[in-house]
Amino acid sequence: MSNQVESPAEAPDVMRANTVAREMFDRIADRWALLVINALGAGTLRFSRLHEVVEGVSHKMLTQTLRGLERDGIVRRRVHPTSPPRVDYALTGPGAELLRAVTAICGWTRDHITHIETAREEFDARRSAEVR
Amino acid sequence: MSNQVESPAEAPDVMRANTVAREMFDRIADRWALLVINALGAGTLRFSRLHEVVEGVSHKMLTQTLRGLERDGIVRRRVHPTSPPRVDYALTGPGAELLRAVTAICGWTRDHITHIETAREEFDARRSAEVR
């Protein structure tokens, strides 16, 4: 039976603070991390290619994000012993599962651009009407 | 109608910087925004209840996040003319669609805690072994 324990360390839920689940969630729930995962959904990509595909990401943040994702086993890094160095990145098995959810978010965003723009206009209009 | 293009050089979506899609994505791809959406998946919640459910969020960030989500038509805010004030929040139709993707991410996180912890240990061990 599952006894109601008050120790929050035992609840593997993202809603609880100071848990491993939340810590992982914080890494994933990041714009650059999500965009990198989304980009790798198209297949293996080199560092320089990723830098192009994920527009707006700086050299530093891309490296940092990739390290984090690699450390958590979401992305696999492969170094080719050539000169100049050639490194490519790909999603791991679990990473590919996560990709589906990420793709869904990106798709939702694309499909609701109009809805959101409309909602914003209404919201802003209502605001300026109230403030007066 | 997902058109698999061979060269992702031209990505007319969230991958492009300075677009409406990216702007929206940046708001959604935020830990507090995602956690709030996830929390509202259980149904309508009052402000104070949200504050409890989404552990770790500050009063200010919760308000700020809710305003953003409301403005983008993801969350609906309802004020009850009582005393003391009573305000509750719920997902809109589009918000409920987005919820599915968010739930998927939260679920993935729960299901892969062990995998990630293992990956981290291996990564860290490999690191300290290389550095020597």
Place this chain on the structure above:
DNA sequence: CTGAATCCGCTCCGATACTG
């Protein structure tokens, strides 16, 4: 080409106080 480290501006975020 890839990556690590440094500097530093700037934004985020928490704490606090005040309003309705």
Place this chain on the structure above:
DNA sequence: CAGTATCGGAGCGGATTCAG
């Protein structure tokens, strides 16, 4: 109870430089 405003510190994140 819910929301807004302000302030100050902490950390994000960009530009740059150097190494392999």
